[in-house]
Amino acid sequence: MYIGCCQTKAYQCHPLTELTRLGCDLMNFFFVYDEYTDDMDRDSAQLARDIIMDAFRNPSVPRPQEESFLGEMARQCVSFDTFL
DSSP states (O other), rough: HHHHHHHHHHHHTTTTTHHHHHHHHHHHHHHHHHHTTTTHHHHHHHHHHHHHHHHHHHHSOOOTSSSSSSHHHHHHTOGGGGOO
């Protein structure tokens, strides 16, 4: 717990905090994507890939409700609000 507290303090003072956060968010997203697609067939995995790429390319467009959660997660990872 104490080490995590120190890491949090150092993270907040770093001049590239937002880029560091973006990198951590993307690595977390890649882990979730990998775990989620392990049980998918090829067509389902390609559909998930297409949804994610669309979310990366168009982060300002809201994702459809019936879509996989991966699209919204990807959109939030690269949202322009991250850089403000």
